[in-house]
Amino acid sequence: MNTLTRAHLAEAIYSQVGLSRNESSALLESVLEQIGRALEAGDPVKIAAFGTFLVRQKGQRVGRNPKTGVEVPILPRKVLSFRPSQVLRARINGEQGGEDADGAA
């Protein structure tokens, strides 16, 4: 199993769009930054045919240190979750997955 990084994605932009390598990686960074900014504001990010990133509010609950058994309160917090779209689910299983049949991701 290989791991792709920013460099691979920037390279793909470079060869697909014909921007310079520098600008390709800057644009990749802008995309990630805009997504991060929206999520930071609590705004869900919906990418058709890919999935939805959304922020969920979690309430306080009692946790336990698994090593010592000591109860510790887990404070209310916001967590990020990703819901893959049906198209993405189908594609990673080698199915075609209707190009436009995505609707609600």
Added chain:
Amino acid sequence: MTKSELIALLAAENPHLRQPDIELIVATIFDEITAALARGDRVELRGFGAFSAKRRDARTGRNPRTGAAVPVAGKAVPYFKPGKELRERVNGGPPAAAAPVRRPARIASKVA
């Protein structure tokens, strides 16, 4: 925010680029991630998060209405693990001294 809103924001940030190019950039990013997951690869974007495909074994499910046993084939499920930086940003900054980490004291005399 939707994909088209994302494209509009990027277009405003990059007036020297044509809109179709920005659309292609955004499509390329998500297509590359999708293709990597389909190959069984993972995509790790430090500070943002990592995408991977988790394997689910075949199992016997049940039709909840009739109770009949139905074989469910094994499949791969996309998974996203948010990176530390993004996790903290979403939660309103780094945790306020939840667990203070002791760092070994710097040995200043070693630095010339």
